[in-house]
Amino acid sequence: MPYQFPDHFLWGASTAAHQVEGNNTNCDSWVMENLKGTRYKEPSGIAVDHYRLYREDIERLAALGLNSYRFSIEWARIEPEEGRFDEAAMGHCRDVLRTCRNLNVTPVVTLHHFTSPQWLISAGGWESEDTPARFARYCAHVMSQLGDQIPYVCTINEANTPIGIDKVIKQFQQGGSASAQVGMNMDFQEQMRNYYAELSKAFGLPPQEVHTFLSPRSEEGLHIIFQSHVEARAAIRQVSPNTKIGLSMSLFDFQSVPGGEEQAAHELHEEFLQFLPYMEDDDFFALQNYSREIYGPEGLIPVPGDRERTQMGYEFYPEALENVIRCASKHLNKPIIVTENGVATDDDTHRVAFIDQALKGVAACITDGIPVKGYLHWSLLDNFEWQLGFSKRFGLIEVDHQTQKRTPKPSAYHLGKIARTNTINTV
Template sequence: MRDYYAELSKAFGIPPMEVHTFLSPRSEKGLHIIFQSHVEARAAIRQVSPNTKIGLSMSLFDFQSVPGGEEQAAHELHEEFLQFLPYMEDDDFLALQNYSREIYGPDGLIPVPADRERTQMGYEFYPEALENVIRCASKHLNKPIIVTENGVATDDDTRRVAFIDRALKGVAACIADGIPVKGYLHWSLLDNFEWQLGFSKRFGLIEVDRQTQERTPKPSAYHLGQIARANIIY
C-alpha cells in the first residue's frame, strides 16, 4: 500500500499520510471489529452450512531485515499477520496473497535499490517471496494453504513467464517439505482495474483492449495453462 500512497500523493498533491487505499486508516477499534466480525460470521456460516470451508485471505509481504532491522520486520509481521492468529485457529484453511518482499533496516523500510528490477506497482521483482511467506504462515498456523493471489504488473510478458516459473518452484519446494499447499491462483486472468491506479497496471494473463473489449491471451497464459494441463509443478 505504501507505493499506492506515494504515487497518489505525487499525482494529486496530497500529503502521504492523508492518502488511504481503503475506507480509513487502521485503528484498535477497527481491528477489534474486524476480528469479532470474522468470528461471528464463521459461526453463522457453520450454523446454516456445516460443511462449508471457511478461512481468511491475508495479503502479506515477505518481511525481511538487514542487521539492525530485525525488530521492525518482526513488528510488521505481527501487525499484518500474527495478531490475527487467535481469531483464525478455528478456520479450515488460510488463503495467502503475495507479490514481493519488504526489507527493513535500522531506520525502517529500505527503498528498493535503483539497480533492482521493479514492477509497475513499484514492488521489487522478487517471485521468491511467495515461498518465504508460505513457510512463515505454515510455521505459525497449521492449516491448509491456498495461494489466492500471486503475480506481477508488467508490459513485458517474458518477465511474467519468469515470475510464474520462479514462484511455482517455491510452491513446489514447500509441498515437497510437507506443507499442505492446496491451490495456486494467479493474479490475474485479465488486465484489470487496479484500484485508484486504473488500467495502467497490467497484471493479466490476457490482454484487454479497452476500446473494443477484445481479449488476447498472452504467452504467459499458454505457459501457465501448459503447467496446469500437465498437472505438474516444478
C-alpha cells in the same frame, strides 16, 4: 524445471468483482471514483464487462487448462439497501457458479473484496460495532442459497490491508516518499482534505466519520474487521456446513539486514501474528503475496536502484512467495491456498519468469510437507486497479479496454501447460 504437485491441486486465476464486472453503482468505491476532485485516475465504468462476459471468460480459463476460479460476490449488488436482498443479483451469482460446475472449474468465492454498500458507510462503515452482525447477515443470506455450490469461501479479502494504508499515510505525513503500496496511488495533504470534504457530503457524515474498508483504521476498527470474519464464519457454518472457510491476508516477505531484525519481526507481528487468534477455527488460510520488504536499523530500506521494479513499484521478487508460505505455515497450522500472486508488467516474458520462480518455491514447500492446496494467479484479466485506473497490467489475458476484446498472453498458456502437465483434477 520439473514441477511436483499433488492430485487435486487447484490451478487457477483470480478476479475481484468491482475490478472486472462494471457498473457497480451501489458501492462506496463508485461514489469515490465519481466525486469532484476524486483521487482516482479514472472511474471504473463498465470495467472489463465481466458481469456480461463471465461465461466466455470462465470458458477461456478452463480452455487454458486451469481448474479453479477465484472471484468475489459483491455485497452492494446483493444488498443494495439494508435488509433488501436483490434476487436478480443472486441469480447472476448462481449462474456464475453453474458455469464453473459445467466446466469442471472449482470456485473459490470471496464475500468481501474491498468494496462495501453505500448504506453501510453512511451507517458508520468499518468502525461501527454493528458491522460484524450486518456482514454476517449478508454472508448467511448468500451461503444459505449458494453454499452447496461453493466448496471454498473467503470471508474478507486482505483483512490486514488497512495497516498497510496507515503506513503509507504516515510516510507522507513524515515527508517521506512511498511507492504505490497496496494498489493505492495515495497523494494526501491539501488535495486529500478537499476530497474528504466531498466524500463527507456524499455519505452524509463528517469527514472523520467516513470509514470505508480502505480508510485509516483505529485499533477498534481493526477488531471490527476481524470480528466480522469470526461472526461470518459462524453464520456460514450454520447454513453451509460443508463449505471450507478461510480469511485472506496480504503479506510481504519481511526480511532484514544486520540491525533490522527487530523491525522486521515487528512488521510480521503487526501484519499477521497478532491476528492468529481470529483464525484458529478456520479451515484454511488464503495467502496473498507480491514481493518482499527489507528492514535495516533505520527502518524500511528502499528498493535498490539496480533491482527491477514492477508497475506497482514493488521489487520484482517472486522468491518471496516460498518464504511467506513457510512463515505462515510455521505460525498457522492449516492448509494454505495461494489466492493471489502475480506481477504488474507490460513485458509478459517477465510474467512467465515470475510464475516459474514462484511455482518452484511452492513445489519446494509441498515437497517439505507444507499443505499448499492451490495456486490462483492474480489476475485472470487485465482490470481496474483502483485509484491507478486501467494502466497496470496484471492479467494472464489482455483486455482491450475500448473494445473489450480478450487475448490470452503467452503467460496464460504457460501456466495452463504447467497445470495440465501436473494435474487437472478438481476437489
